[in-house]
Amino acid sequence: MLHETxxxxxxxxxxxxxxxxxxxxxxxxxxxxxxxxxxKKVDPKRHFNAGIAEANMMGMAAGMAVSGKLVFxxxxxxxxxxxxxxxxxxxxxxxxxxxxxxATHAGVSVGEDGASHQAIADIAIMxxxxxxxxxxxxDYYETKxxxxxxxxIDGPCYVRMQRGKSEDIxxxxxxxxxxxxxxxxxGKDICVFACGLMVQExxxxxxxxxxxxxxxxxxxxxSIKPLDEKGVTDLIxxxxxxxxxxxxxxxxxxxxAIAEAASxxxxxxxxxxxxxxxxxxxxxxxxxxxxxxxxxxxxxxxIKEKIK
Amino acid sequence: xxxxxxxxxxRNVRKKIIEMVYAAQSGHPGGSLSAADILTYLxxxxxxxNKDNLESKDRDRFVLSKGHASPALYGILxxxxxxxxxxxxxxxxxxxxxxxxxxxxxxxxxxxTGSLGQGASVAVGxxxxxxxxxxxxxxxxxxxDGECQEGLVWEALMxxxxxxxxxxxxxxxxxxxxxxxxxxxxxxxxxxKEKFEAFGLRVYECDGHDFDxxxxxxxxIEKDDDRPAxxxxxxxxxxxxxxxxxxxxxxxxxxxxxxYQEAMTELSEEVI
Numbered sequence: 001m002l003h004e005t006x007x008x009x010x011x012x013x014x015x016x017x018x019x020x021x022x023x024x025x026x027x028x029x030x031x032x033x034x035x036x037x038x039x040k041k042v043d044p045k046r047h048f049n050a051g052i053a054e055a056n057m058m059g060m061a062a063g064m065a066v067s068g069k070l071v072f073x074x075x076x077x078x079x080x081x082x083x084x085x086x087x088x089x090x091x092x093x094x095x096x097x098x099x100x101x102x103a104t105h106a107g108v109s110v111g112e113d114g115a116s117h118q119a120i121a122d123i124a125i126m127x128x129x130x131x132x133x134x135x136x137x138x139d140y141y142e143t144k145x146x147x148x149x150x151x152x153i154d155g156p157c158y159v160r161m162q163r164g165k166s167e168d169i170x171x172x173x174x175x176x177x178x179x180x181x182x183x184x185x186x187g188k189d190i191c192v193f194a195c196g197l198m199v200q201e202x203x204x205x206x207x208x209x210x211x212x213x214x215x216x217x218x219x220x221x222x223s224i225k226p227l228d229e230k231g232v233t234d235l236i237x238x239x240x241x242x243x244x245x246x247x248x249x250x251x252x253x254x255x256x257a258i259a260e261a262a263s264x265x266x267x268x269x270x271x272x273x274x275x276x277x278x279x280x281x282x283x284x285x286x287x288x289x290x291x292x293x294x295x296x297x298x299x300x301x302x303i304k305e306k307i308k
Numbered sequence: 309x310x311x312x313x314x315x316x317x318x319r320n321v322r323k324k325i326i327e328m329v330y331a332a333q334s335g336h337p338g339g340s341l342s343a344a345d346i347l348t349y350l351x352x353x354x355x356x357x358n359k360d361n362l363e364s365k366d367r368d369r370f371v372l373s374k375g376h377a378s379p380a381l382y383g384i385l386x387x388x389x390x391x392x393x394x395x396x397x398x399x400x401x402x403x404x405x406x407x408x409x410x411x412x413x414x415x416x417x418x419x420x421t422g423s424l425g426q427g428a429s430v431a432v433g434x435x436x437x438x439x440x441x442x443x444x445x446x447x448x449x450x451x452x453d454g455e456c457q458e459g460l461v462w463e464a465l466m467x468x469x470x471x472x473x474x475x476x477x478x479x480x481x482x483x484x485x486x487x488x489x490x491x492x493x494x495x496x497x498x499x500x501k502e503k504f505e506a507f508g509l510r511v512y513e514c515d516g517h518d519f520d521x522x523x524x525x526x527x528x529i530e531k532d533d534d535r536p537a538x539x540x541x542x543x544x545x546x547x548x549x550x551x552x553x554x555x556x557x558x559x560x561x562x563x564x565x566x567x568y569q570e571a572m573t574e575l576s577e578e579v580i
Contacts, residue, residue, distance in 0.1 A: 024440070045440065051470075056429045056463035063433020066411075066419055067365055069440075086423060087460070091430055095411050095420040 002165035003140030006104040009161060010035025012147035013072060017042040023151075026061050026073040028054045033163075034074035034104045058084040058092060058099070065097035070151060073099055077106035077119030077160060081126055092156050093129040100150050101126075105163040106136075107247035108280035108288045109197055115279035119160075124252025126158040127225045134225040135178065136160045136246075136254075138199035141170040146222065149178055160196065162247075164285050167200040169220075178223050181231035187215035190303055191239035193232065195221050195254050197294075198245040198273075204296035209303065216303065221254060229261040237267040241306050247294050250274040273302060309352055311519045317387055318348040322548045323575050324383035324395055330568040332399035335407070338558040340380040342483040342516070342543040343450060347384045349522045350448055350479075362390055362416050368445050369418040369434060373427025373461075374452035374481060375408040376560070382409075385416050425458030427451070428478065432467045435476035435536075450479045454486030456497040462507065468536040469508030476536040477529060478509070481516065483545035485556040500540055509538040516541030549574060 017023040017039045024039075024046045031037035031049060040047045050057030054075055061073040074080060080103035081088070092099045106119045127134045135150065135157065137143040143161065150157040169184070170176075181193070185206045194202040202218045209216055217239060221232070236242045236258075246254040255272035262270055275292055282288070289295050293302075321344045329335035351357060355368040372381050382398065382405050385391040393414070397403035404413040408422025419434070421427040431449035438445050455461060468476050480500060488494045497503075504511045510533055512525040522541070529537045545559070546552030549571040563571055 048436065050467065053463040053466070055460050056432070056467055059426055059429025059460065059464065060433035060436060060467060062426075063419070063430040063435070064437045065433075066430065067434050067437030067441075069437055087426055087429070090423040091420070091426045 001168045003168060004165050005137050005140055005143040005161040006035045008140045008143035009102055009104070009147055010038035012144050013039050014042050016148070016151050017046060020070060022068060023070045023072070024048065024064055026050055026057050026071065028052060028057045028075045028079065030075055034102070036072065036074045054079045054083040055087050058087040061099045062087070062091040062095070062097050065092070065099050066095070071099045072102055074102045074104060076117060077103035077122045078117055081119060081122035081158070085125060089129055093131045096131045096155050098154055098156070100157045100159065102147070102159045102161065104161045106160045107162060107197065108275070108292055108294065109247060109285040110163050111285035111288055112282050114282035118280040120249045120275050120280060121252065123160065123224055123248050123254070124256060127252065127257065131156055132225070133157045133223070135222050136195040136224060137222060138196055138220055139166050139169040141168065141172060141174055142176060142222065145176045146178060149176070162197050166197055169199060169203070179226070179228060181228045181235065182220045182222070183217060184220055185216065185218040187217040189240045190214070190216040190307065191235050191241070192216060192218050192243045192245050192299065193221050193254060193258055194218060194245040195224065197247050201294065201296045201299060202245050205299040205303070208296060208300050221258070224254060224257050227257050227261055232258050233262055233265065236262050236270060240268055241303070242268055242270040243299070243303070244270065244272050244274065245299060246274040248274055249277060251277060271302070271306065273299060314348055314352060314519050317352060318345045319548070319575055320387050321348055321380065321383040323572060324386055325379040326549065326563065326568065326571045326575065328379045328382065328395050328398035329562045331396040333562045334399050335379055335562060336376040336560045337379070337562070338485065338545040338552060338555070339374060339452060339481065339483065340377045340383070341547045341549060341552065342545045343377050343380045343481050344383065344547065345517045345519065346450065346479055346481065346522065346541055347380050349519060349526070351384045351388060353523070354526055355448065357388070357390065357416070359390060366443065366445065369447050371419045371427040371431045371434070371447065371449040372409055372421050373431070373449050374424065374455055375421030375427065378405070378407065378409050381417070390416050424452065424455040425460030428461045428464040431476060432464050432471070432473065435468070435473040436471055438475050439471070439473065446475045446477060448477045448479065450481055453480060453482045453484060453497065454491050454494070456500070457495045465504070465507040465509060472534045473536045474534050477539065478537065479539045479541055481543050482540055483543040485545045485554070485559065487556065487559045489556050504538045508535060510535045511538045511540060513540045513542070516543035517547055
């Protein structure tokens with residue numbers, strides 16, 4: 001089944017708001033897209049629209065948090081991380097305020113809107129901030145669990161969601177340990193670390209390769225920061241060929257995080273698949289993803305080339 | 309409090325500002341001295357801050373959006389006996405008195421500031437939270453005149469108006485100078501009064517160094533109104549130390565030993 005991660009965000013926002021009167025949500029004129037508008041079903045007074053002013057949205061979010069509120073602030077990932085970056089840095093991350101930046105429409109799968117609206121470096125810039133935790137979700141059920149999880153953390157978090165629907169990887173009964181890298185498919189010699197939308201593509205690639213007699217390991221990394229360093233380095237040591245797969249620049253994102261951890265005691269090689277220091281472009285999400293090699297077929301091709 | 313007492317406290321705050329900046333050989337004396345009287349009045353006469361409620365959210369709170377005037381904030385907290393740290397540790401390694409105020413290190417700092425424009429925006433969120441909770445506490449926020457060149461200040465004012473935050477009081481430290489010179493010459497943000505009014509604020513003006521005048525505007529803002537307030541305080545950069553007054557070059561420069569003595573002597577001999 002296909003579901004939207006952001007729909008899960010809207011549902012859990014309602015759930016949390018019903019349980020805790022201190023939960024508030026901010027948006028910047030995209031509340032129907034980001035789903036923060038859902039909180040209005042519980043209490044319209046706890047939804048604040050900053051208008052098209054993301055910097056001030058983050059400033060107001062900080063002010064609410066310093067007054068004891070549990071704040072969710074959302075926009076498209078480009079505008080939730082880039083435009084207000086320095087306000088997030090100085091007024092949220094530095095004072096360790098309890099703001100959950102829940103960014104939707106991340107990556108090139110935004111599609112038609114094109115490069116101006118496709119966040120490709122948000123993981124990198126958020127990850128570099130002290131006190132900031134960074135999570136990337138892959139499916140609807142995981143998003144529900146993650147939003148509940150970040151609500152319990154006292155401090156700033158960045159959650160990255162997509163625009164489109166993604167394949168269900170988990171179900172309502174799944175349990176999650178977000179502190180650990182999660183092995184979804186066990187293979188040998190080849191390991192793919194994926195996050196976000198690329199998790200479903202990595203699993204598809206595994207299915208394709210399996211038919212050809214190649215078993216690959218597929219792992220999901222939800223928590224880019226803090227990273228399960230032991231988990232990823234153990235997996236790299238156990239596999240001859242390792243790949244990262246992300247809908248983000250290969251600079252500073254999943255590849256950056258894992259490569260930094262692995263470089264402390266290098267074992268086996270790690271190859272990056274993602275955006276090679278380029279902006280995205282317009283097109284249907286599927287076409288754009290394929291253009292930049294962010295699909296199962298491309299992963300299959302790269303793996304075969306490497307192991308030849 | 310008697311005006312003479314307020315003047316004495318303000319003079320002590322100025323001495324502390326000079327001591328801090330001299331000891332650190334770093335910091336911003338000009339804009340701290342211009343704000344000294346405003347902060348003295350605010351902390352002694354308006355806000356109910358004391359040892360018992362220093363860390364509480366259940367009181368009036370203050371945001372120093374022009375965070376570089378930290379010596380003025382540390383000075384008033386010290387004058388009121390609310391500072392445990394030795395003021396001469398200002399800007400030194402391990403000190404709670406960071407270059408720009410940090411709530412992580414220091415009790416009594418209601419919000420960390422330093423990057424201009426941000427405090428004005430955060431103050432909106434704090435006032436919104438008070439409205440949401442239905443508590444009567446106010447948020448006071450001191451902004452610089454040069455700081456108003458930051459677009460975020462105007463985004464914040466737009467939101468303050470939008471949410472009818474009559475529990476939010478901005479004070480503009482209008483000393484007319486920034487690092488590179490007169491504000492009108494660097495990038496003209498004036499006319500302030502007309503712009504603030506156009507943004508939906510009720511605007512009051514006062515001499516930022518005259519306690520009778522300061523008192524009259526703080527009394528005037530008490531009247532029932534659903535708009536956020538802006539007090540334009542006309543001030544003199546470097547006020548109280550004659551060789552620093554009206555001089556942009558004293559924005560962020562520390563006095564040498566001779567200048568320090570001269571300043572302290574002048575502040576001690578000041579006729580009140």
